[in-house]
Amino acid sequence: xxxxxxxxxxxxxxxxxxxxxVKIYACGPTVYNYIHIGNARPICVFDxxxxxxxxxxxxxxFVQNFTDxxxxxxxxxxxxGVTSDEIAQRxxxxxxxxxxxxxxxxANHHPTATEVIxxxxxxxxxxIAKSAAYEIEGTVYFRSKAFxxxxxxxxxxxxxxxxxxxxxLSEAKEDALDFVLWKAAKxxxxxxxxxxxxxxxxxxxxxTAMVTKYLGEQIDIHCGGQDLTFxxxxxxVAQSESYxxxxxxxxxxxxxxxxxxxxxxxxxVGNFFTVRDVSExxxxxxxxxxxxxxxxxxxxxxxxxxxxxxxxxxxxxYTSRENIDDAMQNPVxxxxxxxxxxxxxxxxxDQFVAAMDDDLNTADGLAALFEAARDANTYFSQPRTxxxxxxxxxxxxxxxxxxxxxxxxxxxxxxxxxxxxxxDRRQQARxxxxxxxxxxxxxxxxxxxxxxxxxSAGVKWHRD
Numbered sequence: 001x002x003x004x005x006x007x008x009x010x011x012x013x014x015x016x017x018x019x020x021x022v023k024i025y026a027c028g029p030t031v032y033n034y035i036h037i038g039n040a041r042p043i044c045v046f047d048x049x050x051x052x053x054x055x056x057x058x059x060x061x062f063v064q065n066f067t068d069x070x071x072x073x074x075x076x077x078x079x080x081g082v083t084s085d086e087i088a089q090r091x092x093x094x095x096x097x098x099x100x101x102x103x104x105x106x107a108n109h110h111p112t113a114t115e116v117i118x119x120x121x122x123x124x125x126x127x128i129a130k131s132a133a134y135e136i137e138g139t140v141y142f143r144s145k146a147f148x149x150x151x152x153x154x155x156x157x158x159x160x161x162x163x164x165x166x167x168x169l170s171e172a173k174e175d176a177l178d179f180v181l182w183k184a185a186k187x188x189x190x191x192x193x194x195x196x197x198x199x200x201x202x203x204x205x206x207x208t209a210m211v212t213k214y215l216g217e218q219i220d221i222h223c224g225g226q227d228l229t230f231x232x233x234x235x236x237v238a239q240s241e242s243y244x245x246x247x248x249x250x251x252x253x254x255x256x257x258x259x260x261x262x263x264x265x266x267x268x269v270g271n272f273f274t275v276r277d278v279s280e281x282x283x284x285x286x287x288x289x290x291x292x293x294x295x296x297x298x299x300x301x302x303x304x305x306x307x308x309x310x311x312x313x314x315x316x317x318y319t320s321r322e323n324i325d326d327a328m329q330n331p332v333x334x335x336x337x338x339x340x341x342x343x344x345x346x347x348x349x350d351q352f353v354a355a356m357d358d359d360l361n362t363a364d365g366l367a368a369l370f371e372a373a374r375d376a377n378t379y380f381s382q383p384r385t386x387x388x389x390x391x392x393x394x395x396x397x398x399x400x401x402x403x404x405x406x407x408x409x410x411x412x413x414x415x416x417x418x419x420x421x422x423x424d425r426r427q428q429a430r431x432x433x434x435x436x437x438x439x440x441x442x443x444x445x446x447x448x449x450x451x452x453x454x455x456s457a458g459v460k461w462h463r464d
Contacts, residue, residue, distance in 0.1 A: 001013070001014045001056065009155065012251065014220075015250075017218055017250070020057070020058060020059060021058065021060075021061070022053050022059070022220045022221065023221070024061070024062045025063045026043075026046045026107070027065065027225070027232070027233075028095075028110070031066050031068055031087070031088045031091035032075075032087060032088075034094055034274040034276045035094075035098055035274065036275065038258045038265055039275070040102060041256075041296075042255050043104055044104060044288050044404070045292070047404055048292065048404055049360055051402045052356050061108050062108050062109075063107055063108060063109045063110075063111065065110070065210050066095070067112075068085075068112040068113050069114055069200055070203065073087050078188075094276070097276075101275075102275070103404045111214060113201055113206040116209040119212060119213050120181075120206065123208060127142065128140065130243070132146050132243070133181055134174065135196050136173065139180060139182065139196070139199070140180070140181045140182040141178040141181065142235070143178055144178050144179065147242050150238050153229060153230070153233055153234045153237050153252060154229050154234050161177060162177060179204060179235050180202035180203075181202050181204075181205045182200075182201060182205070183201070185199045204235040204236055208243070217244045217246055218244075218247060218248065218249075218250075219248070220249075221252075221253060222236075222249040226257060226297075236248070255297065256294075256297050256299045258299070260303070262301055265302075275287060281304075281307075282308075282310075285407070285408060286307050287307070289313060290307060292363070293310065293362070293366060294363055295359075295360075296362065316370075316373070317405070318409070320373035320376055320377055321393075321406060323377060323460075324376055324389060324393050324396060327380040328390075330383050331386045332383045333385070341391075345375075345392060345395050348371060348372040348395060349398070351364075351367075352368040368399065369403070372392070376392045379392075419461060423441075427459065
C-alpha cells in the first residue's frame with residue numbers, strides 16, 4: 001500500500017514501526033456542539049483506513065481524542081449556566097450517536113484532554129528543562145524557532161510563517177511564532193494545579209500527551225483535516241520531537257475540505273450544517289457514502305442534490321445485494337459452469353485492493369463494487385449455482401465491510417417485512433380478482449419508492 005505523506009508531498013510505500021502492526025492517531029472534535037458535515041469527513045475516511053488495514057492483515061491500534069476543555073466549551077458552559085464538564089460530556093454522547101449512525105466504529109481509545117493532565121505537565125516540564133519552552137506569569141510557551149524543523153509539515157518557509165503570525169497584545173511571549181503549552185488560569189475558568197500555578201493545557205499539547213500515553217513516542221500514521229496542518233499539527237511535530245528527540249510520525253494523512261453549494265462552509269454565510277440535521281432529512285448512510293465517493297484528499301461539494309444522488313446509489317447497491325440473496329433461494333445443481341464468473345469475481349476483488357492500495361482511493365474502490373454489482377445483476381438474471389452465488393455474496397460483503405456501508409441490511413428487517421406483507425396482500429387480492437385493492441397497494445408502495453416486478457420466480461421489489 002502507498003500513502004500520500006503530507007510532510008514529503010509524495011506517495012510512499014507503507015512500512016510500519018513494528019511488522020504487522022499499525023499505530024494510528026486521529027484528531028477528534030472539540031466537544032461544544034454537534035459535529036458538522038466537515039467534521040464527519042475525517043471520521044468516516046479514517047475509519048475506512050483502519051478497516052482496510054485490518055482487512056489487509058494488520059493489527060491496528062486506533063486512537064481518537066476528544067478536546068474537552070477549550071475556550072468555546074467554557075463560553076458555552078457560561079452561556080447555559082452549567083459546568084464545562086457537563087457541556088463536554090453532553091456533546092461526547094451526541095458525537096457517539098452520530099458516529100454510530102454513520103457506521104463508524106469506536107476507536108480503541110477515546111481519551112480526553114482532561115484525562116491526561118499529568119502527562120501534559122510532565123511533557124511541558126521536560127520541554128522547559130530542554131530550554132525548548134519558557135514560562136511567563138504562569139503561562140508556558142514553546143520556542144518555535146528553537147526547533148530546527150519548524151515549518152516542515154506545512155511546507156512553509158519560516159519567514160512566511162513569521163509574516164502570517166498574529167501577536168496577541170496581552171501576551172508577553174518572546175516571539176510571534178511561539179505557542180501556548182500551558183495557559184494561566186483566568187477567574188471563573190476550570191483549572192488544574194501545576195508547577196507554574198493554576199491553569200489548563202493549550203490545544204496542541206494534549207495530542208502529544210495522548211499519543212505518548214496510548215501509542216508511544218513514535219507512531220505510524222497521524223490523521224486529520226487539511227485545516228489542522230498548520231498550526232496544530234506543525235506545533236505537534238515541534239513539541240513532540242523536541243521532547244523525545246525522535247521522529248514523531250512516519251505518515252501524515254490530511255483529508256480535503258467540504259464546500260456547500262460550491263462555497264466554503266461557514267456559520268456567517270448560513271451554509272453550516274450539522275450531521276444530525278442532515279441525517280434527519282436523508283439518513284446517515286448517504287452522508288457516509290458522500291464522504292467516500294471522492295478521493296479523501298480531494299474537495300467535496302455538498303448539496304441536497306448530491307445527497308439525493310448518494311441515496312439513490314446506495315439503493316442500487318442494496319437492491320443488488322438483495323438480488324444475490326434471492327438467487328440463493330433458487331440455485332441450480334453445481335455443473336462447473338461458473339468458472340468464468342468466479343474469475344470475474346476474483347478480478348473485481350483485485351480491482352478493489354489495487355484502488356485502496358493506491359492511497360486509500362475509495363472512489364475507485366466504490367467503482368469496483370458497482371461493477372461487481374452489475375456483474376451479479378446480469379449473471380443472476382437466471383438461476384445459478386450456490387458456489388457462484390456465495391462467491392458474489394462474499395465479495396460484496398468484504399468490500400462493504402471495508403467501506404463501512406450497507407450496514408442497515410440487518411436493521412431493515414421490519415421494514416422489509418412490512419413491504420412483503422403488502423405484496424402478499426396484493427397477490428391475494430389479484431387471486432380474488434379484487435384489482436382495485438391490488439392497484440391501491442401497488443400505488444401505496446410506489447409512493448414509498450418501491451417498484452414491483454412480476455417475474456416467473458414471483459414478485460420482486462426494488463427501490464427506485
